[in-house]
Structure formats: structure tokens, C-alpha cells
Amino acid sequence: MRTVVRLVLLTLTAAASSALHAGERVGDFALIDHTGYQHHMSWYDDHDAVVILPQAVGGTDQASLSALQALYNQYADQDVAFFLINPGQQTDRQAVAQAIPNVPIPVLMDDAQLVSEALGLTHMDQAVVYDPATFEVVYRGPVQAQLEQAVRSLKAGESPELMQVASQGQMIQYGGVDxxxxxxxxxxxxxxxxxxxxxxxxxxxxxxxxxxxxxxxxxxxxxxxxxxxxxxxxxxxxxxxxxxxxxxxxxxxxxxxxxxxxxxxxxxxxxxxxxxxxxLVWSDTKWTMGTPDLIIKVPPQTIPATGVVDYMDIPIDLGLTQDRWVKGSEVAPGSPEVLHHIITTVVPPEGRADPQTAFIQAINSLPEERAAAIRAQMFAAMAAGEQPDIDRIFRENPDIDVGVLLGGGDADQASVAGYAPGNAVSWNPDGVGGLLRAGSGLSLQMHYTTTGKEMTDATEIGIYFYPEGEVPAERMSGGVGNAFTISIPPQAKDHEMQLVTFVPEEAEIRSLMPHMHFRGKRMKFIAQYPDGSEELLLSVPAYSFNWQLSHELAEPLRVPAGTKILAVGAFDNSAQNRFNPDPATEVNWGEQSWEEMFMGFYEWKLVSQTD
Incomplete structure (x- = not known):
């Protein structure tokens, strides 16, 4: 237990100091900084101290900022976290960045002003120091000797009572509701x-x-x-x-x-x-899109109370005796407590294509010079008794369609909804659909997790058809990016990876979806255009494995042929990640939740529907 230490105010500032309020705490909070990185403050509980100073375009107290930078240079590598906070004065990240060039301290964007209020900030020259283990505030006032003394006390394992020193800087204006x-x-x-x-x-x-x-x-x-x-x-x-x-x-x-x-x-x-x-009145039906035309009952699965449940691959015969065009589909989970996800693949009447054959066909579809180089790489690896570097092949040739290896390929073929928490419906725009040919089936990869109680899951899948004889004019397509090689070092707090997916033709991008497992931390998607320009499409700064969400653009984005979608993400394999099963191990690619994946799923509609 830390020893209680009372900080003695210097005579020069004693008259300006307010009464002490021992035990004042600020609750946990999370804010996105001006670069788009989210900081959840409980993540910093392995630090000794957190120091925060207000910032605003045209309103930053420059003397305080300079003094804070000096402390940052002294303590940043000594388990002291430094932040600036913009207390709702601006929401323009670029303007904030331009106002503090060459300042390495992140600016927390407190657009709702709630965190600044909770910290008790009233003036622009008023900094706060708190103990990240207890969230107890130990100093509030200008950046001066007493602030550094509070930091040193926390680093020494002491528990100083709150010192408040009056500030003379510009007042922070708070607005909004009472x-x-x-x-x-x-x-x-x-x-x-x-x-x-x-x-x-x-x-x-x-x-x-x-x-x-x-x-x-x-x-x-x-x-x-x-x-x-x-x-x-x-x-x-x-x-x-x-x-x-x-x-x-x-x-x-x-x-x-x-x-x-x-x-x-x-x-x-x-x-x-x-x-x-x-x-409020809630529908008593499990189907949010209305009663389906075809309901598929997945065979019930009994999930044990504890242990690891292997992935299940369950074939389903749809019983279709005639071709039908699909408007949409939906999964109604029987026991969402244990059903983590379903990956649904449509199996055509002639059966699924062999992945190895599909891969070779994809390579052969490339320009011959590139295809020959890939074949040479694969032959050399096999001749040396090694596995070919598939990840490198896809990384260097992003125009190879990973989706082909996952069962796609037929431009008319329908897709059927899979499932993950928050993502159970697949619905086409009017006039867009896919074909389920007579004799088609489904292959369901089902992943369950245990909850401490044995449960039986009886999931159903509903499919909605266009009226018989009505053929939708357009088809939906899309792409999949998948890193086949992952190596996350033990205790890595922000292991970054990148992945490129190629858009082969002019298309309208409709949705984007990141996919990682327990150590997934963040991911953003950037469109890289053939003319060299870039555009940020979506940022998910605090990825959660518990919510596998497909993010649909409010308006489809038309992109030219040759556009690349760059996925930039990171993993947290440290002990600070409360979902991390084992921060001491290196993590590699794998299907189980304690292994990792780095994927991007994209839905787009080709502008040309002639092929």
C-alpha cells in the first residue's frame, strides 16, 4: 500500500491554492485523438502517472505547452503517459494537427466536453495529474514544480493527496444541456x-x-x-x-x-x-425482414459447458427443384450465447471447385510474365522441401481474387447470409440479386464457444426470393483480403499489419468489414486510386471481436478500375488487452479465437454488368 504523503505548498503559491479534496476520482473514459487513434484510459494502468493539459486552436497556453513538452521529454519513457485534450473547442482534426506542429503528444478530442468536465478543467493553462491505477486525481493546476513533484510521488509508489493550484489562463467555455x-x-x-x-x-x-x-x-x-x-x-x-x-x-x-x-x-x-x-412493442418473430420464402433448419448442435469446440462443417441440402433468384437472407441464431459465427458458402449442383485448382487458375489468369514468376517461386520452394509463400504471392499480386478460393467465381451465383453478433442479414438493393440453381446446397462453417453451461443451438436460415419469373437486372460482387502469414510477438501492444485488396473493374463500393480475433485492436480502410491519390473510407479505432459488423456506406462510392483498398490494422498481444488469452506467446494465423486472422471483407457492385 502506498504511503500517504501531503505535498507542502510553496509559500509563493500558498495563497493561490484552493482547499484539498482527498479522494477525488475521475472515472474511466475513452477518446479518439487527433490522428484517429483511440485511447481507453484503463489500458494505461501499467503506467505510474497520467498527465493531461488542454489544447485548442488559437487558445493553447504556449508556455504551459512548452513546459509540458519538457516534462514529456524527461518522463515519456518512464511509464508516464502525456496527453493534450481539446475540450470541445474544435472537431477538425487537421486544424488541431496544424496548430501543434512537431508536438509528439496526442490530442484527445473531447467533442462532447464530458471528459474535460470530469477532470475538473476550467482554464487552458490547467493540467491534471492522476494515478491510472486508481483514477485518483493528485494535482490540478499550472505546469510547474508542484506538477512534477506529483509525478515523482506517484512514480515512487506514494499516494499524495490532491493539490489544487489556481490557474490564471483563458477560461474554458462549456456549453450544451443542463x-x-x-x-x-x-x-x-x-x-x-x-x-x-x-x-x-x-x-x-x-x-x-x-x-x-x-x-x-x-x-x-x-x-x-x-x-x-x-x-x-x-x-x-x-x-x-x-x-x-x-x-x-x-x-x-x-x-x-x-x-x-x-x-x-x-x-x-x-x-x-x-x-x-x-x-415499446417488439415483434415476436425471429425474422426481422418478414417471413422467409425458404427456412433452412440447421441440425441442432449440443455445446458442452466447458472446453474447446472444434469448428464444424455442416452440409445443407436446400431441396431446390428449380432455379430461384435471391433477394436476401437472414440467420436466426438458436442460442446466440454460444454461437459465435457462421461462414456460409453456396455449393453449386456440380460441387465446389477444388481450392488448389482454383488457385492455379487464378495464377494462370495473370499476365504471363507474372504468372511464370509465381510458378517458378512455387517450384523452387517445393524442390527445397518447403511450403510456397502463399502470403507473399497474394501480397505482391493483389489482383488475385482470394474470394475464388473461398468458393466464389460464378458471377450469377447468389450469396447467403452468414452470422456474427450484430451481423445476421444480407439484403440486396432493388433490382439486384443472385441465382440459386436447382440442386444447390450450403456449406456452413459453424464456430461455437462455451459459456459454463451446456446448451443446444437450433439455428435457422431464411432465404427471400424474387417472384418466380422475375430476373433481377444486376449482380452484387465483392472482394476478400486475407493475410495468410501472421506473427505477433509476445507482449506487443500495437503490432501493425497492412493488407491490399484489388478492385479489378470500375465499381460501387457498398460495405466494408474488418475481421480479427481476440487480439484485434484497430483497423482502417484507405482507397488508393490509380492516379496516386488516397481517401480514407472507414476507421474502426477500437475493434471488438464480440461484434463482427459489416459497415454499409450511406451512399455507394464509385471507384475506378485498378483501385486498391488498403487495410491498416494492429493487434494488442499485451497483458493490457483484457481479452488476451496468453500475452506471453507468439500468435500466428489460425481459425480458433486464440489464434489470429487479419481480413477485410468488401461488397461492391461492378458498374459494367455485361460480364
Whole structure:
């Protein structure tokens, strides 16, 4: 236990110091910095101290910034984390970056002003030091000797009481709602109904219901915590950059501010003559898109209480006696507690193509000079008794379609929805569809995880057809990027990888989906155009293996032939990753959750539909 130490104020600043408030704490929080990197502050609990100073374009206290940089240079490699924080003064990341050239300290973008409020920041020259193990604030005031003394005390394992030294800098202007004036009925309930209640209800997939004012009031501390750390709503993207996403789950800055300030003001439900959450009505059907034309019942699978469940490959006979054009499909999981994912592959009547044959055909489809070089590489490897470097072949030849090896190839062939938490529906735009030929079947790769209780899963798959005789005019296509070689060192906190996927023809990109396992940390997608220009499409700064989401663009993006989609991501194989099964081991490619994958799934529609 750390020894309690009282910091003695210098005579010069004693008159300017406010009363001490021992035990003041700031809760855990997560913010995205001006470069797009998300910082979840509990991740820094292996550090000795965290130091934060406000920043704003045209409002930064330059003397304080210079003093902070000097401390950064002294302590940054000594387990002290330094941050600037923009307290909602600007949301333009580029403007913030231009205002602090050559400053290596990340700027946390507090667009809703909630973290700055929680830290007690009132002036632009006012820094905060807190203990990341306890979140207890030990210093609030200018960047001066007392701040460094607080840092040294924390590094020495001591527990100093809070010292507050008055600041004379520019005041921080806080705006937005007054939490005490927020109406549960008119403001809080609509936010819960729109963003939370579908899962947090009786029979929903969430662990508790928010179906009344008393429930929301009772769970308000938890609501505050998950909003401040961006854990909920799930699968959040960085919606301040890239393209607008149709199905994004983020709360707006205004919604976050309304919720958190209402909770901080006591979460009062008084003054409401009705409770909108009690009036919500949910469909009792498992099918969100209506009753399917064809329902496929997957054979029930009994999942043990503990242990590792091997991947299952389950063949399904669709029983189709005539060709049918598919409008969409949906998976209704029987036991979502144990069903982690399903990868669905359509098997044509003649059977699946042999992957090795498909790979050779893909190589032979390249220009002969490149194809000959690849064949020579493969022959040399086999002659030496080694496996060919498949990952290098795909990396150097991104125009090879990985999807062909996964069962694609027929331009007319339909796809059928797979499943992962938050991703169970595949639906084509009007006039777009794929063909299920008579005699077709499905191959289901099903992955289950144990929960401590034996369960039986009876999943169903629903398929929706176009009316008989109606042939949709267009087809959907897409691509898959897959790193076949992964080697993540033990204890690596941010092991970065890149992956390129080739768009062979002019196309309209519709959706993007990252895929990693327990150690997946972040991923963003960048379009690299033939003229050398680049464009950020999507950033997922806090990837979660628990939510395998396909992110659909609000408006399709037309890209020229030869466009490359660059996926840039990273893994956290350290002990700071609370999902990490074993931070002491090197992690390689594999199908099980404790192994890793690095993949990007893309849906696009070719502009030319002639082929």
C-alpha cells in the first residue's frame, strides 16, 4: 500500500491554492485523438502517472505547452503517459494537427466536453495529474514544480493527496444541456429507445433490460460508464472521418452529453407523466425482414459447458427443384450465447471447385510474365522441401481474387447470409440479386464457444426470393483480403499489419468489414486510386471481436478500375488487452479465437454488368 504523503505548498503559491479534496476520482473514459487513434484510459494502468493539459486552436497556453513538452521529454519513457485534450473547442482534426506542429503528444478530442468536465478543467493553462491505477486525481493546476513533484510521488509508489493550484489562463467555455433540466420523458427515453432498447429488453441479447424509467435509473451508473468508455453502443466507428456509414451505432455528441449530464445530476425521472419505454412493442418473430420464402433448419448442435469446440462443417441440402433468384437472407441464431459465427458458402449442383485448382487458375489468369514468376517461386520452394509463400504471392499480386478460393467465381451465383453478433442479414438493393440453381446446397462453417453451461443451438436460415419469373437486372460482387502469414510477438501492444485488396473493374463500393480475433485492436480502410491519390473510407479505432459488423456506406462510392483498398490494422498481444488469452506467446494465423486472422471483407457492385 502506498504511503500517504501531503505535498507542502510553496509559500509563493500558498495563497493561490484552493482547499484539498482527498479522494477525488475521475472515472474511466475513452477518446479518439487527433490522428484517429483511440485511447481507453484503463489500458494505461501499467503506467505510474497520467498527465493531461488542454489544447485548442488559437487558445493553447504556449508556455504551459512548452513546459509540458519538457516534462514529456524527461518522463515519456518512464511509464508516464502525456496527453493534450481539446475540450470541445474544435472537431477538425487537421486544424488541431496544424496548430501543434512537431508536438509528439496526442490530442484527445473531447467533442462532447464530458471528459474535460470530469477532470475538473476550467482554464487552458490547467493540467491534471492522476494515478491510472486508481483514477485518483493528485494535482490540478499550472505546469510547474508542484506538477512534477506529483509525478515523482506517484512514480515512487506514494499516494499524495490532491493539490489544487489556481490557474490564471483563458477560461474554458462549456456549453450544451443542463443535466438538471433534462426531461426523462422527452429526452432520455427517446435516446434509450433508439439506441439501446432493442437489445436491452426481455428476450433481447443484452444481459439486462432497460424497459422502464426505474430500470434506466437503476442502471444509470453502468450507462454512464459504457458511454464514457465508448463500449456502448457496440461496434462504434470514428464518424468524424471517412465516409458516412448507414448503420453506424454511435451516439451523437449531443446524445452523450444529455445522458451523462442527466445521470450526473441525479437521473431524475420526476415530472414525467408517462414512460415511453413501457409502451415499446417488439415483434415476436425471429425474422426481422418478414417471413422467409425458404427456412433452412440447421441440425441442432449440443455445446458442452466447458472446453474447446472444434469448428464444424455442416452440409445443407436446400431441396431446390428449380432455379430461384435471391433477394436476401437472414440467420436466426438458436442460442446466440454460444454461437459465435457462421461462414456460409453456396455449393453449386456440380460441387465446389477444388481450392488448389482454383488457385492455379487464378495464377494462370495473370499476365504471363507474372504468372511464370509465381510458378517458378512455387517450384523452387517445393524442390527445397518447403511450403510456397502463399502470403507473399497474394501480397505482391493483389489482383488475385482470394474470394475464388473461398468458393466464389460464378458471377450469377447468389450469396447467403452468414452470422456474427450484430451481423445476421444480407439484403440486396432493388433490382439486384443472385441465382440459386436447382440442386444447390450450403456449406456452413459453424464456430461455437462455451459459456459454463451446456446448451443446444437450433439455428435457422431464411432465404427471400424474387417472384418466380422475375430476373433481377444486376449482380452484387465483392472482394476478400486475407493475410495468410501472421506473427505477433509476445507482449506487443500495437503490432501493425497492412493488407491490399484489388478492385479489378470500375465499381460501387457498398460495405466494408474488418475481421480479427481476440487480439484485434484497430483497423482502417484507405482507397488508393490509380492516379496516386488516397481517401480514407472507414476507421474502426477500437475493434471488438464480440461484434463482427459489416459497415454499409450511406451512399455507394464509385471507384475506378485498378483501385486498391488498403487495410491498416494492429493487434494488442499485451497483458493490457483484457481479452488476451496468453500475452506471453507468439500468435500466428489460425481459425480458433486464440489464434489470429487479419481480413477485410468488401461488397461492391461492378458498374459494367455485361460480364
Amino acid at each position: 443535466g438538471a433540466a433534462v426531461s426523462y420523458q422527452d429526452e432520455i427515453a427517446p435516446i434509450i429507445a433508439e439506441n439501446c432498447a432493442e437489445c436491452h429488453r426481455a428476450g433481447g441479447i443484452a444481459p439486462f433490460a432497460m424497459d422502464s424509467n426505474l430500470a434506466v435509473q437503476g442502471w444509470s451508473p453502468m450507462i454512464r460508464e459504457v458511454v464514457m468508455t465508448k463500449r456502448m453502443p457496440p461496434g462504434q466507428i470514428d464518424n468524424k472521418v471517412g465516409h458516412q456509414i448507414k448503420n453506424e451505432m454511435n451516439l451523437s455528441d449531443e446524445e452523450m452529453q444529455t445522458l451523462v449530464r442527466w445521470i450526473d445530476a441525479g437521473a431524475s425521472v420526476e415530472g414525467s407523466d408517462q414512460d415511453p419505454l413501457t409502451e
